[in-house]
Amino acid sequence: MEQKSARFDPLLAALCAGTAAVLLAVCSWSSPLYPYHCGGDANIYFTIGRNMLDGLVPYRDLIDQKGPLLFFIQMLGALVSRQSFLGVWLLEVAAGTVFLYFSARTVQLFAPRAAALLGVPLTALAAWSGDAFASGSTAEEYTLPALAFGLYLFCRAFARDSRWRPALPLFFVNGLLAGAVLWTKYTMLGFHFAWMASFALLLWLGEKDFAVRACLVFLGGMAAVSAAVLAWFGANGALDELWDVYFYRNIFHYGTPATHWSEPLYNIFMAGAETLLRNPLLAVLCVLGALAAVLSRSMLAPAGRAGLCALVFFTALFMWGASRGFPYYGLLFACFLPLGVAAAGRAAQRFLPRPGKLLAGALAGLCAVCAALSLWLSPNTWFMGYEREELPQSIFADYIREQGGETLLTWGILDVGFYTFSDITPTCPYFCRLNLFDNEELEGMAADMVRRGEFDFVVTANNHAMYEELTEHYELVLTATEPTPDGRDAFFNLYQRVK
DSSP states (O other): OOOOOOSOOHHHHHHHHHHHHHHHHHHOTTSTTSSOOOOHHHHHHHHHHHHHTTTOOBTTTBOOSSOHHHHHHHHHHHHHOSSSSHHHHHHHHHHHHHHHHHHHHHHHHHSOHHHHHHHHHHHHHHHHSSGGGTTSOOHHHHHHHHHHHHHHHHHHHHBTTOOOOOOHHHHHHHHHHHHHHHTTOGGGTHHHHHHHHHHHHHHHHHOHHHHHHHHHHHHHHHHHHHHHHHHHHHHTTOHHHHIIIIIIIHHHHTSOOOSSTTHHHHHHHHHHHHHHHHOHHHHHHHHHHHHHHHHOTTTBOHHHHHHHHHHHHHHHHHHHSSOOOOGGGGGGGGGGHHHHHHHHHHHTGGGSOOTTHHHHHHHHHHHHHHHHHHHHHOTTGGGTTOOGGGSHHHHHHHHHHHTTOOOEEEOSSOOOSHHHHHTOOOSSSSOSOOSOSSOHHHHHHHHHHHHTTOOSEEEEETTOSOGGGGTTTEEEEEEEEEOOTTSOOEEEEEEEEOO
16 A cells, blocks of 8 residues: 555544543443443552642552553542542543544555454454453553554665654654653553664665764653653652662562573463463454564565564563563554554455545444444453442442541452542541552551551451451441442441541
């Protein structure tokens, strides 16, 4: 296909925004269609983000191992609402719009415009209706726009017979995005590592001086973001805590060190296979796109095919090399969906409707079908019919307010919204359980505060292993249940300090 204009496409952008709003309203627990986002990780991020508005600093005052930019995103969401995820959902829609827009632009490099337009709802359905999406508001979801933009630049430059190369400002922009990824979740940097390496090699073979400048400008973009982050933490006196939690604890207390050189490859194979099996639509389009792009000589130049293999491999290596992690890690590979859509569009080119009423009708019908399928395919829609007042978070918050409670600890479990419902600022940096190993020091901090009776209320879950610390200063006042996807209720207990 001939190179398409790089000018902004307002019609495509409007389609992407509408599709993102509808599909994310169905698939994300952050949306107004759900009573609340009860995901543990999402609430940890939101608790930290909303309390940053009151001057608290991540890692120093509230501890979680994710990157600081993720907390800044949640802080922006809390500006809209401190007691709901409405602002977070709006940010998800914005990120989803950018992701869909650059995915469609990538499709348009290889297939007719009709395929790019029709591919928008298909890309959204494949990315957001599977297990890899989790319940929304993950680091992977917010990173997809940066990867989609990078893949668009890559495919535009490495398309067969393409003579286009990114100008230095585009290398700087992608460096800024890589810096943002670094400070969101650094194990997602594999894509940008391979991206810059591919361009550096290509340019070195032709223009060595420009290759060096491109690398330096890219690194300059990363440095600019890093300087801003470090300056903020330095101004707040929290550089040591930033290093200790985000880097040291993540490196030495999250994954497990490899005992054999083949272990990272084993992790990649097993986690990749699990991702493909649990996300069939994502798997079909990604595998189709990868095979078409690598095996076909009409999409990418030889260097592009090799570079694409590097993008996929290093994305997987950085993400899964040290640990097979969690199912939502696989969402990162949704950035490769446009290659599958493009391959399908090229194969069905003769059957695609021409621009006009027929295309508009087909697009409207496909959007409606994808919205309906998302209601069926998404693992999250079971929670849609519940009322906010039914949740344990609401029941406990009402009682805490009636009793004049001012301090709270969610103990031994992930934060699932009790701080947000009660509008209470955590007073313990270890304000909930974290997905870290060797946490005795942090857990001991919370346990000592419980033994001293420093919290007005403590929330635990059933089968809690540390009830003995509660016996001296606390009594059980409420028990409530929350539904789960498998139909078994989760039990939560509210303990009140004995006056």
